[in-house]
Amino acid sequence: MIKAWRDTWDDFVPFLEFPIELRKIVYTTNSIESLNARFRKAAVRRGHFPTEDAALKVLYLTAIERRKNRTNPTGRINDWKHILNALTVHHSDRIEAATI
Helix, strand or coil: CHHHHHHHHHHHHHHHCCCHHHHHHHHCCHHHHHHHHHHHHHHHHHCCCCCHHHHHHHHHHHHHCCCCCCCCCCCCCCCHHHHHHHHHHHCCCCCCHHHC
């Protein structure tokens, strides 16, 4: 375990330099995994799709579906403005003016 820690330390240290707002987004993958699971479930239920547009429509409807059993049914991210400001400061070359 110590060897694994030492081998990956150089990859981990840059992560600590991110502001706390960005770290929350980076290490929070549960929502992404949940959405991927919902996509898989929706696709498997239907078997096959006649066209690519049909598949995209199912995925779109799955993504926007409000789920009553969730505390955050809209999927909005708290403090998004702070996160976007931090991204703008640290990665302004990667963020388009349209997103700001």
